[in-house]
Amino acid sequence: MAQTVNAPTLPPPPLSAGALGWARENLFGSRLSGALTLVSAAAIAVGLWFSLAWIFFSADWEVIVKLGGRFVIGQYNAETSCPGQNCFWRPQAGLLMATALLGVFWAITASVSVKRAAFAVALTSAAFAFLPYSLNEMGWDVRLLLLANVPALGAGWAIGRHTPLNTPSRAIIASVGAFLLTLLLLRGGFLGLEPVVVEKWGGLMLNILLALTGIVFSFPLGVGLALGRRSNLPVLKLLCVFFIEVMRGMPLITLLFMSQVLVPLAFPENFPLNSVTRAAIVIILFSAAYMAENVRGGLQSLHPGQAQASRALGLAAWQTTLFISLPQAIRNVIPALANQFIALFKDTSLVYIIAMLDIVQIGRAFIQGNTEYLLHARELFIFIAVVFWVFTYAMSYFSKRLETHLGVGQR
Amino acid sequence: MTTAPEETPASDDIIVFKDVHKWFGSFHVLRGITTSVRRGEKVVIMGPSGSGKSTFIRAVNRLEEHQRGQIFVDGVEMTNDVRHIDAIRRDVGMVFQSFNLFPHLSVINNITLAPIKVRKLPRREAEQAARALLERVGIPEQAEKYPAELSGGQQQRVAIARALAMQPNVMLFDEPTSALDPEMIREVLDVMRELARSGMTMMIVTHEIGFAREAADRVIFMDEGTIVEEGPPKEFFINPKEERTKLFLHQILTH
Numbered sequence: 001m002a003q004t005v006n007a008p009t010l011p012p013p014p015l016s017a018g019a020l021g022w023a024r025e026n027l028f029g030s031r032l033s034g035a036l037t038l039v040s041a042a043a044i045a046v047g048l049w050f051s052l053a054w055i056f057f058s059a060d061w062e063v064i065v066k067l068g069g070r071f072v073i074g075q076y077n078a079e080t081s082c083p084g085q086n087c088f089w090r091p092q093a094g095l096l097m098a099t100a101l102l103g104v105f106w107a108i109t110a111s112v113s114v115k116r117a118a119f120a121v122a123l124t125s126a127a128f129a130f131l132p133y134s135l136n137e138m139g140w141d142v143r144l145l146l147l148a149n150v151p152a153l154g155a156g157w158a159i160g161r162h163t164p165l166n167t168p169s170r171a172i173i174a175s176v177g178a179f180l181l182t183l184l185l186l187r188g189g190f191l192g193l194e195p196v197v198v199e200k201w202g203g204l205m206l207n208i209l210l211a212l213t214g215i216v217f218s219f220p221l222g223v224g225l226a227l228g229r230r231s232n233l234p235v236l237k238l239l240c241v242f243f244i245e246v247m248r249g250m251p252l253i254t255l256l257f258m259s260q261v262l263v264p265l266a267f268p269e270n271f272p273l274n275s276v277t278r279a280a281i282v283i284i285l286f287s288a289a290y291m292a293e294n295v296r297g298g299l300q301s302l303h304p305g306q307a308q309a310s311r312a313l314g315l316a317a318w319q320t321t322l323f324i325s326l327p328q329a330i331r332n333v334i335p336a337l338a339n340q341f342i343a344l345f346k347d348t349s350l351v352y353i354i355a356m357l358d359i360v361q362i363g364r365a366f367i368q369g370n371t372e373y374l375l376h377a378r379e380l381f382i383f384i385a386v387v388f389w390v391f392t393y394a395m396s397y398f399s400k401r402l403e404t405h406l407g408v409g410q411r
Numbered sequence: 412m413t414t415a416p417e418e419t420p421a422s423d424d425i426i427v428f429k430d431v432h433k434w435f436g437s438f439h440v441l442r443g444i445t446t447s448v449r450r451g452e453k454v455v456i457m458g459p460s461g462s463g464k465s466t467f468i469r470a471v472n473r474l475e476e477h478q479r480g481q482i483f484v485d486g487v488e489m490t491n492d493v494r495h496i497d498a499i500r501r502d503v504g505m506v507f508q509s510f511n512l513f514p515h516l517s518v519i520n521n522i523t524l525a526p527i528k529v530r531k532l533p534r535r536e537a538e539q540a541a542r543a544l545l546e547r548v549g550i551p552e553q554a555e556k557y558p559a560e561l562s563g564g565q566q567q568r569v570a571i572a573r574a575l576a577m578q579p580n581v582m583l584f585d586e587p588t589s590a591l592d593p594e595m596i597r598e599v600l601d602v603m604r605e606l607a608r609s610g611m612t613m614m615i616v617t618h619e620i621g622f623a624r625e626a627a628d629r630v631i632f633m634d635e636g637t638i639v640e641e642g643p644p645k646e647f648f649i650n651p652k653e654e655r656t657k658l659f660l661h662q663i664l665t666h
Contacts, residue, residue: 305511306513309570310513311474313500313524313525313529314501314525316493319528323524323528328514328515407557
């Protein structure tokens, strides 16, 4: 018989019956799955047991305490680099500016993830002020500057809220300015500041500086190369293809080596760029080649109708590229870009080839100089690995948040 | 009123095609198209797929370059001169089969982008105009959404509003309803009918016979890159002269 009344709207059936039901369905759904669950659980239990036992009972973490702030700034404040050892405040000033700028971005974007990043940086820095060192090992001045990151965050937020520094483009310009100012400060040699040669920069600071320079400069360069490779001008196209293929065809370590050995051989008379700048340039060029291919992939994924619609509206070719093609292309390749930036961050430790003491090499040099810790090198390198992981995971997390924010794959 | 003779002064004809040819590689798509469109005229172009009708209207704003013959829009010849092309494109709106809205921009930004960047309109004015246009196409409440959050019919109406925001003299429609579900075709055609009544010059590639009958001043039937027959819709649909036209109409009317 035909239905004469409207069928009632029913709630969907419950999906699972609590934790037990979930386990039965997902972990022990079949015999094979049950067996696999048991085997994996056993493996995890054994692994955890030995790891925890080692971390809490066998390992001696004193080596990290002894290494102290050097893992962050290397020999930057050593007597040989900065006579009088009063240069520590310069990297700290850079950190304070970074924290304040995070506060500015937090106020401007009102984004939860930026807020989290800002608090993570400010609170981690401040927490270092409470490390149980004697005042000889870590003075009040160092501790106060670390603590100052908390008010710096607040100040940055207030600036972003109440001053003209309240648009993303202005904040980006301010960031570039702060970055260059930090480089100048670290270098010194003006206003009575003791010069600290770049060869003495080191530690995590060096990794971060090289990675930031690499990311900031290789991005526009890579976009330019990608556009050049798709250009209709044969010479420009050929040059871009040649550059990209040559850079991609060589390992980064070879390029770094060449920049240190071959370039000074070719130009023996006072080559104007120091070894760190050369390394930074090599990292930028290398990264730009990969960036170009990622962006090109993004450009090729676009429907030709997008550019046609834009041109049909009267937008010029460059406007179409800037407002229509690039924003979509870059948005589509965020996962690949995050991948590349993570790789770039890790690759910065290759500067050992030019005798720079980045965070890894600082650890190695410390063990070599303090042989009583030779048996505890493991703890030190595990710690350094964790530091790397924190940074790469943060990059991964923010790229994921950015994807969600921009609606990748949604619209 | 009589049919316009060939020597009509150019001022009355907003679009003029003179013996236009176009090849895709060795494939001869347009084989000597000669016709003109008067100001305010609504021309519907029909024909089987592959007949060159899309290429024909895309040649008007040079999304397709012709290789022989001449095209004049508003008295300006379409050549490789970029300034001419950009000037023409500003005054010729286009609506595509696949909407081609910009997915990374909200509806309001889709509409205001070109007025702000090309016409240099202040943002406030551009947004006011955009909201008025959304009102006109019947979806004022969708301004802040992104294209992917709209139905196909709504997207196509936004695309029409986007083209109208540049205040064009001519609107080109390239199969505007072919990608839509049947119940959405009507809402788009309603907007187009309203536009036709407002006196806009329109060139429309479509298979919607009802719309052509009611809104068109002239129907052009194309096959294999040539104009086979053209005339007022009454004559065209009821009393076609050419065998190929009869066959085509028979096929689409009895499908």
